[in-house]
Amino acid sequence: MINLQSGLNKYVKLNGKVKAWLLEExxxxxxxxxxxxxxxxAGRLDGRIECAENxxxxxTKWEKK
Numbered sequence: 001m002i003n004l005q006s007g008l009n010k011y012v013k014l015n016g017k018v019k020a021w022l023l024e025e026x027x028x029x030x031x032x033x034x035x036x037x038x039x040x041x042a043g044r045l046d047g048r049i050e051c052a053e054n055x056x057x058x059x060t061k062w063e064k065k
Contacts, residue, residue: 019059025052 029049 019056022052022056
């Protein structure tokens, strides 16, 4: 029983850290100004936020199952 509880606690901590990091990533990208003439940087920022938002959404779906 102790191993199960320990494993569950580690999962909860890890899940919380992942979600906090994703939210920080989303916030960080939204704060950064990008220059329209730098399409590479704009593309990278779009990719970062899209990945973070979609992963956060998927984690939420998994948690509801």
